[in-house]
Amino acid sequence: MKQAINRIWNPEMECMDIDVRREMQSQKLRETVKRVYDNVEMYRSRMIDAGITPDDIKTVDDLSKLPFTDKPDLRDQFPYGLFASPRKDIVRIQGSSGTTGMPIVSGYTQQDIDDWTEMVTRSVAAAGGSDEDIVQVTYGYGLFTGGLGLHQGASNVGAMVVPMSSGNTVRQINMMKGLGVTMIGCTPSYALHIGETIREMGLDIKDFKLKAGIFGAEPWSDNIRNRIEDLLQIDALDIYGLTEICGPGVSFECLEKVGMHVNEDFVIPEIIDPDTLQPLPYGELGELVFSTIGKQGMPMLRYRTHDLCRLHPEKCACGRTTVRMERIIGRTDDMLIIRGVNVFPSQVETVLTNIRGVSPHFLMVVDREGSTDRLEIQVEVTEEMMGDTISAMQVLQKEIGEKVKSTLGVAARIKLVDPKTIPRFEGKARRVTDNRIL
Numbered sequence: 001m002k003q004a005i006n007r008i009w010n011p012e013m014e015c016m017d018i019d020v021r022r023e024m025q026s027q028k029l030r031e032t033v034k035r036v037y038d039n040v041e042m043y044r045s046r047m048i049d050a051g052i053t054p055d056d057i058k059t060v061d062d063l064s065k066l067p068f069t070d071k072p073d074l075r076d077q078f079p080y081g082l083f084a085s086p087r088k089d090i091v092r093i094q095g096s097s098g099t100t101g102m103p104i105v106s107g108y109t110q111q112d113i114d115d116w117t118e119m120v121t122r123s124v125a126a127a128g129g130s131d132e133d134i135v136q137v138t139y140g141y142g143l144f145t146g147g148l149g150l151h152q153g154a155s156n157v158g159a160m161v162v163p164m165s166s167g168n169t170v171r172q173i174n175m176m177k178g179l180g181v182t183m184i185g186c187t188p189s190y191a192l193h194i195g196e197t198i199r200e201m202g203l204d205i206k207d208f209k210l211k212a213g214i215f216g217a218e219p220w221s222d223n224i225r226n227r228i229e230d231l232l233q234i235d236a237l238d239i240y241g242l243t244e245i246c247g248p249g250v251s252f253e254c255l256e257k258v259g260m261h262v263n264e265d266f267v268i269p270e271i272i273d274p275d276t277l278q279p280l281p282y283g284e285l286g287e288l289v290f291s292t293i294g295k296q297g298m299p300m301l302r303y304r305t306h307d308l309c310r311l312h313p314e315k316c317a318c319g320r321t322t323v324r325m326e327r328i329i330g331r332t333d334d335m336l337i338i339r340g341v342n343v344f345p346s347q348v349e350t351v352l353t354n355i356r357g358v359s360p361h362f363l364m365v366v367d368r369e370g371s372t373d374r375l376e377i378q379v380e381v382t383e384e385m386m387g388d389t390i391s392a393m394q395v396l397q398k399e400i401g402e403k404v405k406s407t408l409g410v411a412a413r414i415k416l417v418d419p420k421t422i423p424r425f426e427g428k429a430r431r432v433t434d435n436r437i438l
């Protein structure tokens with residue numbers, strides 16, 4: 001394996017004394033709270049309802065007095081309700097994948113873009129990236145934060161960036177080999193697919209110059225890491241983020257591979273019990289919550305990610321003092337990530353309830369064929385439909401397929417099944433069978 005070297009982009013911030021950092025976080029938190037109280041109606045009224053004013057928030061310890069923010073808030077406030085800057089200061093919109101009806105958007109001022117770039121730059125440097133590198137960005141470009149996010153960070157370290165976006169694997173591989181690409185960023189499942197395709201094409205990985213990969217946007221495991229590292233002969237590192245906070249770079253792994261360093265000068269992480277909503281101590285498993293500090297365009301107070309993980313505060317062997325996040329081990333809700341797209345079973349339900357001839361009973365079956373996610377949706381047809389012709393069934397199947405694709409943003413194989421064959425549940429319905437082994 002070609003050796004990637006640990007580089008710390010911003011030692012002052014990344015290796016800061018933890019007490020000094022806490023002081024700085026408290027200061028930035030006070031500013032953020034005042035900013036949203038003065039500019040965002042939803043936050044002001046929630047704080048009033050909770051009986052608090054910005055003066056009640058003095059340090060990070062006061063965080064738990066603040067109200068939470070959740071995904072439906074972003075939908076309700078679409079498009080500009082949560083913006084804390086005048087429209088003319090917003091220079092970019094990014095959006096989250098796979099949500100029904102109202103999209104979820106985040107707005108950035110130039111300062112926000114610069115801060116986000118700094119966060120991803122640290123991630124690229126932590127994977128050994130420098131101006132000597134050639135970085136292939138295979139995350140999708142567009143509203144999704146992956147492509148542009150990594151692009152900005154890789155450019156900022158001075159690397160030569162190859163903005164491939166996703167898809168067309170053979171072309172990706174030819175470019176990678178031809179240009180002598182040294183680093184790649186994409187989803188871990190796509191990295192596996194690239195590795196397997198290189199083998200299938202009969203190419204020898206020794207003829208490539210890859211040394212590290214920055215993989216995120218979906219859950220993965222150390223088993224997948226080992227497989228990618230073996231196939232591509234690289235260090236495979238995890239990167240985490242979400243649109244609501246900024247995008248990738250909220251946290252990132254260093255070459256020690258012992259969890260993702262949270263960029264704590266830009267966000268404050270908490271772990272809460274998802275049932276009681278009470279904060280949990282470091283080391284305990286719970287729901288990850290982030291408050292942005294310093295963000296101007298769309299600051300977030302205590303945003304509930306619904307991602308489950310643990311936080312560890314011990315200083316890392318790499319020299320960074322920032323808190324580390326373990327891999328995301330699950331969700332508190334039923335969100336699935338299929339080929340990088342966030343999908344909720346409720347979206348399928350919405351599609352089906354608007355189509356004649358089917359019942360709202362369905363089962364989503366997710367598999368990984370090779371390294372590609374496949375979604376099958378089993379849909380019960382109605383008794384009346386059963387008497388219909390085969391061609392009518394085919395029309396129905398096609399209609400469901402098209403509507404699912406346009407609503408979810410991912411294609412699914414639709415399997416029509418007989419009435420009353422999908423299990424019924426007395427409690428919470430189980431609509432998903434996820435057969436992927438991560």
Ligand code: AMP
Pocket residue numbers: 095096097145215216217218219220238239240241242243244305307328337342
């Ligand atoms: P989006 O805003 O569309 O980029 O989706 C954000 C969500 O993707 C997060 O809340 C996580 O559930 C998931 N995600 C992003 N990065 C990772 C990662 N490194 N590991 C596991 N899940 C991730």
Ligand code: ZN
Pocket residue numbers: 254255256261316317318319320
């Ligand atoms: Zn480290």
